[in-house]
Amino acid sequence: MHTSSSLFSPLPTSSTAPCPAPTAASSGLQNIKVDLLVVGASFAGLACARAAALAGLSVMVLEKKTSAGAKLHTTGIIVKDAVDSVPWLAEVPPALVRRIEGVRLYAPNMRHVDLHAPGYWFWATDAPALLDWMVDSARASGVDVRLGTLFEQALWMDGRWEVPVMHGPCITATYIVGADGPHSRVAKALGLSRNTRFLYGVEHEYQGARMAPDLLHCFIDRKLAPGYIGWALDGVGVSQIGLARRMGQDDANALRLAPLLKKIESVVTPGDAPPVAVRAGMIPCGGVLPVVARERALLVGDAAGMVSPVTAGGIHTALQHGERAGEAVARFVRGEVGDPATWFVRSYPRFLLKRSLRWAFDHFQSDWMFNHLLGTPQMRRMAELIYFHRKGGPLPKN
Ligand SMILES: Cc1cc2nc3c(=O)[nH]c(=O)nc-3n(C[C@H](O)[C@H](O)[C@H](O)COP(=O)(O)OP(=O)(O)OC[C@H]3O[C@@H](n4cnc5c(N)ncnc54)[C@H](O)[C@@H]3O)c2cc1C
Numbered sequence: 092m093h094t095s096s097s098l099f100s101p102l103p104t105s106s107t108a109p110c111p112a113p114t115a116a117s118s119g120l121q122n123i124k125v126d127l128l129v130v131g132a133s134f135a136g137l138a139c140a141r142a143a144a145l146a147g148l149s150v151m152v153l154e155k156k157t158s159a160g161a162k163l164h165t166t167g168i169i170v171k172d173a174v175d176s177v178p179w180l181a182e183v184p185p186a187l188v189r190r191i192e193g194v195r196l197y198a199p200n201m202r203h204v205d206l207h208a209p210g211y212w213f214w215a216t217d218a219p220a221l222l223d224w225m226v227d228s229a230r231a232s233g234v235d236v237r238l239g240t241l242f243e244q245a246l247w248m249d250g251r252w253e254v255p256v257m258h259g260p261c262i263t264a265t266y267i268v269g270a271d272g273p274h275s276r277v278a279k280a281l282g283l284s285r286n287t288r289f290l291y292g293v294e295h296e297y298q299g300a301r302m303a304p305d306l307l308h309c310f311i312d313r314k315l316a317p318g319y320i321g322w323a324l325d326g327v328g329v330s331q332i333g334l335a336r337r338m339g340q341d342d343a344n345a346l347r348l349a350p351l352l353k354k355i356e357s358v359v360t361p362g363d364a365p366p367v368a369v370r371a372g373m374i375p376c377g378g379v380l381p382v383v384a385r386e387r388a389l390l391v392g393d394a395a396g397m398v399s400p401v402t403a404g405g406i407h408t409a410l411q412h413g414e415r416a417g418e419a420v421a422r423f424v425r426g427e428v429g430d431p432a433t434w435f436v437r438s439y440p441r442f443l444l445k446r447s448l449r450w451a452f453d454h455f456q457s458d459w460m461f462n463h464l465l466g467t468p469q470m471r472r473m474a475e476l477i478y479f480h481r482k483g484g485p486l487p488k489n
Pocket of ligand 1: 123128130131132134135136154155156159164165166167168169240241242243270271272273275276277291292293294335370371372373376391392393394398402403405406407409
């Protein structure tokens, strides 16, 4: 169990200013001062930046890719709890999402059960277009989003952060939020904890694949996807078929989609054409990291390890806690509360039950067990809890 003090680390300092004082030649044009600097223009970073800008802060986002929707590593499924709890999602254009009504869960021997919960559904999304829309929406709220801009370092100087950017301005910020994903550069630069336990996932996008529609098809198989599952769904404009597995040191090349496609060909066929795109990436699965904040800086989303250790879903928590982080930083900058680094991070999910389930799955995953127990009421209940579990609570008092 984390305590607030173990989540918080004291401050790094520097005696050399990375941002040069304005000269007559530069006339100060190369220095930009903001209340909040967010690193990473994805779910966590954009939700945070938008919330802070709506609360009146000057906010800049640095994103290393030239488009937020490029080279994505996510399937992009958004759970109903997120749609219910993140008001921003009510503004998403309907063309970017479609409803998935339930889950068809296959045992290793391909017997299946259908799981539904009354009134529950998931969103499949056009994730690249959704992220580009989120950038536009954040900009419309006043956020200065700088695409194609790599964050490398930040130094604490005279009560503020100084962030030099290659071929760009030197940024002075009151607060920094690292929302830069599983291998966070902000965490490294600020001496915060970094993710070490991962699942690795790969997914192909097909046009013309065939499967029973409106369902998320999930395949349990200890050989093909140790520690996780394979999946297939009709998404928005494309079908997505993928799998993920636990990563050990020698497993980098061990994830292959072809054996899964062969195994599931009786229920999912990708069609004759090759995939139109591939998404792949690492998913932190060790839970929230021990040290996710220091004075005037905090991590959120995958950078903080904020991914469900069981479902590997991180978009809901990234959006929800990103938005709340933006609001908390705004209240701090306005002088209403103390530094969120000391109190806000206590609201991060602990995933206690899910971490226990991950431990059990890692140690005792058994194809025999799933083949024999999948249809039982107990196993169905467990699966429904994992897929449809509701979570989330109010902000802690500072
Ligand atoms: C194969 C796969 C499938 C998944 N499917 C789902 C799913 O269906 N549903 C779900 O809920 N979760 C899913 N996840 C997890 C989900 O994608 C993540 O939890 C979520 O994207 C986290 O959002 P984030 O904003 O914290 O970080 P990220 O989405 O990782 O974004 C980090 C951003 O920071 C940028 N960045 C990184 N370093 C720098 C730097 N130095 N300077 C500037 N910018 C930088 C990156 O380019 C990126 O845009 C999946 C993950 C994988 C790998």
